[in-house]
Amino acid sequence: MIISEKKPFEELLECLEDSKKVVITGCSLCATTCKVGGEEEVLKMKAKLEENGKKVLGYKILDPACNFLKTKRDLKSLRSELKETDAVLSLSCGDGTQTVAKLVDIPVYPGNNTMFIGEVERIGKYSEACRACGNCQLGWTGGICPITKCAKGLLNGPCGGAKDGKCEVNPENDCAWILIYNRLKELGQLDNLEKLREPRDYQVNSHPGKINLRNK
Incomplete structure (x- = not known):
């Protein structure tokens, strides 16, 4: 599993400084298991961004974010929002973030830091297992x-x-x-x-x- 952890919220605000409208994407697999990109985390991020003056036009939990053809298909449900938004905030691993970036013509910012390929010892406790x-x-x-x-x-x-x-x-x-x-x-x-x-x-x-x- 690809293990990721949240970026500091202040860093995200800095990335989104010039973006008033935002779309959020998550990932149904690794990021969901790591509690950094499932629906719960996406909704919390949505609320937090809105508290800081951002307008979140929509969100999508990609299944998974790193599957190019599947993500291309899933993003069609956000076609109108993506035309209007200033940026996408990706709550997945670096691979998923790059996949989304290939499919849209607006800035895509990572909401997580990708740490390593590892084992889930228990929820919230991970250890590096493979360097590929x-x-x-x-x-x-x-x-x-x-x-x-x-x-x-x-x-x-x-x-x-x-x-x-x-x-x-x-x-x-x-x-x-x-x-x-x-x-x-x-x-x-x-x-x-x-x-x-x-x-x-x-x-x-x-x-x-x-x-x-x-x-x-």
Whole structure:
């Protein structure tokens, strides 16, 4: 899941300083789960903007915001509002915000900060799980990601700086490679650590990335 958190309201007002009329979009998936872009949050934002002198012409919870063709279709219900509005405030992740921006000819401002791909431990508590590196290593590390969990992204064991099982970069985090070792020991797969791994190939994760399944 893409984890996002709200931007400070003052920052939004600054973006919308020259916009008197606003349309708000949310997202039915990740942003809704993170409590930053569902209908409840959109309605609260609507009320808050109106309290600060903005006229909210309409809103739409996109399903989901990052689906280009679906969003294009969903925005048709706001056709008249989008012709009249000065700006769109997008309460989704950065991907959803960019999708909306491609489909309208007015400014689109992000209402959230996109933080990471992560796990929902419980509502309101999230932890980073994946950096979308383009070459998943989980098959030999016991399902623990060394790219994400290790602050240095090391692929051939720990750096040697861990103390009491904690990372030297951030002592609040467990050392990823100690976690990996213990997990592989539980699985009877410690021999996975005997193979020397190639350095990370950053070419497989060049930006912006594109995948076209029609060509495969």
